[in-house]
Amino acid sequence: MKVKALNGQQAAVEALRQIDPEVIPAYPITPTTGIPEGYSKLISENKVSGTLINVESEHSALSACVGASSTGVRTATATASQGLMYMSEVIPVVSGLRLPILMYVGNRAISAPINIHCDHSDSMSVRDQGWIQIYCEKAQEVYDLSFIGLKLAEQVKLPVMICMDGFITTHTLEPVKIESDVKIEKFVGEFRPKNTLIDFKKPKVFGTFTMPDEYIDYKENEEIAMKNALQLYDNINMQYNRLFDNKFYPKVSHYKTRYADYVIVAMSSVCGLIKDVVDELRGEGFKAGLLKVRLYRPFPYKDVEDALKNAKGVVVLDRSASFGSKPPLFSDVKNCFIGSIQSYVFGLGGRDITKEDIKEVFKKMERKDYDHTVRYIR
Amino acid sequence: MKLNPGYKTCIGCAEPIIVSQVLDSIENPIIVSLATGCLEVASTKPSDKIWPVPVIHSTFGNSAATISGVESAIKVLQKKGQLKKDVKLLVIAGDGGTLDIGLQALSGALERNHDFVFLCMDNGAYMNTGGQRSSASPYKVKTSTTPSGKITFRKDIIEIVKAHNIPYIAQASLADLDDLKRKAKKAFESKGPAFINVMSPCIRFWKFDMIHLRKVSDLSLNTCFWPLYEIENGIYNITRKPDKKIPIKDFLEIQKRFSDLTSEDILEIQKYVDKKWDYLVSMSDNN
Amino acid sequence: MLKLIIKGIGGEGAKTAIEILSKAANIEGKYFLAYPEFGPERSGTPINAYFKMDEKLIRDRSPIKIADIILVLNDKLDRIDFELKKGGILIINTIEHKKYNYLNVKSISKIPNVAMLGALIKVTGILKKESIEKVLPKEFLSQFNEGYKQVVVK
Numbered sequence: 093m094k095v096k097a098l099n100g101q102q103a104a105v106e107a108l109r110q111i112d113p114e115v116i117p118a119y120p121i122t123p124t125t126g127i128p129e130g131y132s133k134l135i136s137e138n139k140v141s142g143t144l145i146n147v148e149s150e151h152s153a154l155s156a157c158v159g160a161s162s163t164g165v166r167t168a169t170a171t172a173s174q175g176l177m178y179m180s181e182v183i184p185v186v187s188g189l190r191l192p193i194l195m196y197v198g199n200r201a202i203s204a205p206i207n208i209h210c211d212h213s214d215s216m217s218v219r220d221q222g223w224i225q226i227y228c229e230k231a232q233e234v235y236d237l238s239f240i241g242l243k244l245a246e247q248v249k250l251p252v253m254i255c256m257d258g259f260i261t262t263h264t265l266e267p268v269k270i271e272s273d274v275k276i277e278k279f280v281g282e283f284r285p286k287n288t289l290i291d292f293k294k295p296k297v298f299g300t301f302t303m304p305d306e307y308i309d310y311k312e313n314e315e316i317a318m319k320n321a322l323q324l325y326d327n328i329n330m331q332y333n334r335l336f337d338n339k340f341y342p343k344v345s346h347y348k349t350r351y352a353d354y355v356i357v358a359m360s361s362v363c364g365l366i367k368d369v370v371d372e373l374r375g376e377g378f379k380a381g382l383l384k385v386r387l388y389r390p391f392p393y394k395d396v397e398d399a400l401k402n403a404k405g406v407v408v409l410d411r412s413a414s415f416g417s418k419p420p421l422f423s424d425v426k427n428c429f430i431g432s433i434q435s436y437v438f439g440l441g442g443r444d445i446t447k448e449d450i451k452e453v454f455k456k457m458e459r460k461d462y463d464h465t466v467r468y469i470r
Numbered sequence: 471m472k473l474n475p476g477y478k479t480c481i482g483c484a485e486p487i488i489v490s491q492v493l494d495s496i497e498n499p500i501i502v503s504l505a506t507g508c509l510e511v512a513s514t515k516p517s518d519k520i521w522p523v524p525v526i527h528s529t530f531g532n533s534a535a536t537i538s539g540v541e542s543a544i545k546v547l548q549k550k551g552q553l554k555k556d557v558k559l560l561v562i563a564g565d566g567g568t569l570d571i572g573l574q575a576l577s578g579a580l581e582r583n584h585d586f587v588f589l590c591m592d593n594g595a596y597m598n599t600g601g602q603r604s605s606a607s608p609y610k611v612k613t614s615t616t617p618s619g620k621i622t623f624r625k626d627i628i629e630i631v632k633a634h635n636i637p638y639i640a641q642a643s644l645a646d647l648d649d650l651k652r653k654a655k656k657a658f659e660s661k662g663p664a665f666i667n668v669m670s671p672c673i674r675f676w677k678f679d680m681i682h683l684r685k686v687s688d689l690s691l692n693t694c695f696w697p698l699y700e701i702e703n704g705i706y707n708i709t710r711k712p713d714k715k716i717p718i719k720d721f722l723e724i725q726k727r728f729s730d731l732t733s734e735d736i737l738e739i740q741k742y743v744d745k746k747w748d749y750l751v752s753m754s755d756n757n
Numbered sequence: 758m759l760k761l762i763i764k765g766i767g768g769e770g771a772k773t774a775i776e777i778l779s780k781a782a783n784i785e786g787k788y789f790l791a792y793p794e795f796g797p798e799r800s801g802t803p804i805n806a807y808f809k810m811d812e813k814l815i816r817d818r819s820p821i822k823i824a825d826i827i828l829v830l831n832d833k834l835d836r837i838d839f840e841l842k843k844g845g846i847l848i849i850n851t852i853e854h855k856k857y858n859y860l861n862v863k864s865i866s867k868i869p870n871v872a873m874l875g876a877l878i879k880v881t882g883i884l885k886k887e888s889i890e891k892v893l894p895k896e897f898l899s900q901f902n903e904g905y906k907q908v909v910v911k
Contacts, residue, residue: 097779097789114546117539141550143542148578152535155575158528159503159539165546167539185528260818264792265779289524289540290553292499299527300516364816444819 093336098268100261101126103231104170104196104254106268107238109134110276113194114165117145117156119175122208123258124198127170142166150175154182154193161191162298164288166242168193172258173200176214180221187222187314189298192245192252192283194238195223199360199411200258201441209442210258212360212412216420222314224252224321225389227359230261232268236332236339237386239280243328246283248317257361259442271336279335318390325387343387344395348374352381354457355400357425358409359385362438362445366409369450380454385421397428405432405457409469411439418466434462438469445469471500471522478512482683484644484670485509485591489562491647492589492666493523495654498558503537505567506530508598509591531571533561534579534588541584558658559586564670565606566596569625580634580663587657590627591670601675609742610735612727613675619730623742631665632701638664640700644671644684645691646710649698653709656700669696677726689721694747699754706753718743758811759883760821762840763870764803765830770870771806774828777874778808781888790815803834810883828877830869848876848908860908866900875904 098106104127108116118128134140147153153169161167171179176197186193197215201207215225226241228234234256245252256262287296302310325343333340347367349355356366363384373380383399385392400406406429410419418426422435434457438445449469456462472490479486485508493500502525504510510527513520528536537559547553563572568590576588595613596602603613603620606627610619631639638660642650650668657664671678671686678686690696692712699708718740722728731739761778765771775791782789787810794805807821824840832851841847847857850869860876862869871893878886886905893901 095783095786097776097783097791099792115539115542117535117542141546143546145538145542145582147535147538148574148581152532152538152575152578155528155532155535156539156542159526159536159541160543161539162526163501163540163543163547165543167543181529182532189528259792264790264818265776266790267783267788289501289526290499290544290547290555290557291524292555295521295524297514297516297518297521297525297527299514299525300518301511301514302516306516361818364818367816446819447817 093272094270095267096270097265098231098235099126099263099265100198100228100231100234100256101263102130103235103268104238105130105134106270107235108168109140110273111166111168111194111238111242111280112140112142113168114142115145115156115160115167116142116169117147117153117160117167118169119147119150119153119171121150121172121175123200123262124170124172124196126262127196150178151182154179154186157193158182158186158189158191161193162189162289164285164290166194166283167191168195170196170198172198173202173208173214176218177202180218183218183223184221185299186251188310190249190314190317192242192249194242194245195251195253196234197253197255198258198262199255207441208258210260210411211440211442212255212410213440215253215255216412219389219420222250222318223389224250224387226252226254226386227388228254228256228261228386229361229363229384231256231264231266233341233386234261235268235270236336237341239276240328240332240341243280244321244325247324247328248321250314250317250321255360260361269339275335279332322390322392341386342395343385343392344399345384345386346399347382347384349381349383349399349403351379351402353379353404354407354454355381355383355403356407356409356450356453357383357385357396357400357421359388359421360411362409362411365445365447366450369447369454372447373451373454378454378458388421391424393424393428396425400429403429403431405434405462407434407436407453407457409436409438409453411437413437413440413466422466432457432460432462435466436469437466473513474520474522476518477509477520479508480674482673482680483508484593484672487644488589488591488650488668488670491651492560492654495651496558496658498556498658499523500558500560501526501540503527503533503540503559503561505533505561505563505572506598507564507567509562511598530567532575533563533567533572535575537561537586538579538582538584541586561586561588563588563590564597565590565592565594565604568592569605569627577634580631580636580665583662585662587654587664587666590665590667592667593670593672593675595675597672597675609739610728610731612730619735627667628701632704634663635704636663636665637661637703638700640665641667641696642698643669643690643696644687646698649709653700675727678724682724686721686724689716689724692716693718693721694743695721697747697750699750706750708750708754715747758809758815759826760824761808761810761826761828761883762821762824763806763808763828763830764834764837765806765869766834767802767804769830770868771804771830774870774874775806775808777889777892778884780892781884782810784888784891785884787812788814790818826877826881826883828873830873846881848873848880856911858908858911860904862904865903865907871897871900872904875901875906876908879905879908880910
């Protein structure tokens with residue numbers, strides 16, 4: 093085990109180096125340009141055996157992923173924001189074809205107006221499309237969850253999106269514990285899917301034309317796969333923990349939620365700041381807690397429900413909106429808590445959230461200052 | 471290898487004939503990347519057993535990007551010794567999936583020099599969705615989105631593909647099935663990208679009588695509307711000249727999609743066809 | 758937790774400087790977060806690079822509003838001490854300065870970042886000299902050492 097100074101993109105590249113997918117089609121977009129760049133450097137240094145296709149658009153990137161993965165090889169790509177939007181036609185094709193493609197998303201705001209900074213509107217816009225979604229707080233999680241996510245994806249045959257905050261995680265250097273090639277290779281294992289394009293004895297059509305009597309069955313199977321993913325995640329997390337000391341990444345993480353009166357539910361890098369605030373408030377005798385959600389799709393309803401059941405009030409912080417309705421994370425968490433709950437949208441387009449903002453959010457809930465509206469933290 | 475019976479195309483559809491000729495031109499295992507279109511819809515139900523080869527269909531415009539992924543994967547597997555077969559890759563798309571929404575992916579795949587054959591079956595419009603115009607629709611043709619006649623001339627896809635400097639490009643039609651098969655074989659055997667453009671008469675939307683099924687292709691050859699030629703490493707070669715060149719009017723008047731043409735229109739089209747033919751002749755004579 | 762800002766003009770190596778500091782901090786087993794000012798890639802305009810360091814995990818990724826140390830690579834910049842805390846340390850690349858620590862990098866090298874890192878270590882000792890030397894490519898060692906030697910401490 094080595095500790096290296098890496099940012100989120102570099103952590104992804106390191107994970108890719110150890111996974112060594114056969115094909116990586118990629119189109120560069122801020123803030124994940126470093127991933128195809130870093131990977132092409134590895135190729136030029138003969139450190140990996142795969143190939144990088146410098147495609148002419150993100151739509152073609154994911155399309156080429158579909159082609160490669162259907163041929164039976166490990167495939168990965170990286171994108172963000174407009175790139176993910178451009179890919180979105182192909183996004184459900186990937187899950188519909190049950191291809192365990194690995195994709196890194198550097199969460200970034202979507203146009204218009206154009207903004208290259210962090211929020212979750214890109215990955216949230218495709219949350220219904222049958223991809224496993226994991227939100228990473230920092231580069232360390234990007235690294236470790238690449239392997240856990242990939243293994244889960246290959247077991248249930250669904251694609252996986254490893255999400256990290258644009259700039260805040262993609263571009264921030266931090267110490268990252270890197271495990272040995274041998275151990276990672278052992279954990280990840282080999283990828284040998286059964287039905288592929290190179291089966292000439294029993295040639296199959298990938299992407300069939302279905303009528304109403306058949307289509308819904310395919311979709312129900314995707315739902316079943318998601319259910320399986322929810323169950324299998326814990327097993328895989330345990331396996332990882334057995335191999336690598338002190339690395340444990342449950343679907344949700346409790347931070348002083350036990351005996352907490354007021355809990356914030358949030359995802360990704362903002363959780364770091366919230367933990368600092370929870371500590372400060374606890375120091376003042378205010379019983380605050382944080383529930384950090386890591387696995388967003390499939391959504392861990394039971395885990396969230398268990399964590400929140402003794403809280404007096406819950407606040408959900410979303411880094412994206414659902415215009416005309418409640419934001420994504422809130423919409424899911426609402427099903428897990430009967431009681432005072434408030435939705436906030438923050439950080440769109442990379443706007444900062446401060447300790448004071450978070451303290452205020454806790455205090456407001458304590459004062460029973462909550463309603464059915466979606467409040468924006470400005 | 472040919473397509474198995476059971477496909478649900480219109481009676482008299484050219485597409486299954488074209489595809490079978492191409493599939494039958496070599497012995498190697500073939501993987502097909504199939505764009506959304508008439509043939510795709512008519513032959514890829516889960517219960518269908520029409521394709522004797524593996525097929526992948528993802529979206530309308532990305533068939534060349536999809537095959538790029540397949541080709542890269544195969545190359546890596548071959549390099550690692552995990553795949554020993556000499557697999558051939560074939561993209562099948564209509565004019566929409568080639569010249570319009572598919573053009574970006576096609577251009578990208580050609581420029582990157584992937585080893586594959588791109589087969590364009592050109593019926594001159596978006597037939598699968600009801601016959602709307604495409605950039606391959608001929609001048610003055612009546613389509614559901616150009617009811618008064620298309621005011622622009624066709625995109626010359628052969629010249630666009632030629633600009634990518636690929637080793638083999640060919641144009642073929644049902645006027646000469648052997649010529650088509652030979653060209654398909656050459657395309658598969660060339661190293662790098664290859665492109666074949668085949669005229670695909672559509673009974674439904676070209677609106678000609680069933681008895682003219684064969685005649686339509688013969689006329690396209692003899693009026694020089696659809697010349698049969700190839701470009702090998704930049705060198706032009708007309709593979710079948712008409713015995714006697716006949717007026718374009720003969721080709722146009724048996725199709726009701728051209729029934730609103732004025733005599734001026736026909737003159738314009740004749741000029742255009744002549745210009746293109748003269749150009750071809752000069753390019754091939756200069757060898 | 759230590760909070761350091763490096764201010765410069767694009768192309769002067771502020772971003773590389775925090776990478777070097779990160780690697781050195783890593784060698785010493787410290788926890789750190791280092792990031793350049795986020796924005797589209799461009800050179801020739803003012804850029805801030807941020808560096809946080811601590812013995813334990815740093816969870817707060819918000820921008821540094823009040824810095825313990827500011828390193829200024831270009832004396833033409835405005836408001837060089839805007840974020841500096843009371844009693845904080847500032848080192849500036851300039852010929853002479855009345856108030857703050859300074860180093861005249863021109864005599865040492867064209868790109869100021871490495872020499873200024875030398876100055877930083879001499880004045881503050883936030884990391885061991887040897888740690889930085891381990892991380893620097895050999896051809897930059899002399900710039901680092903000159904900066905270390907020549908900085909004028911106030």
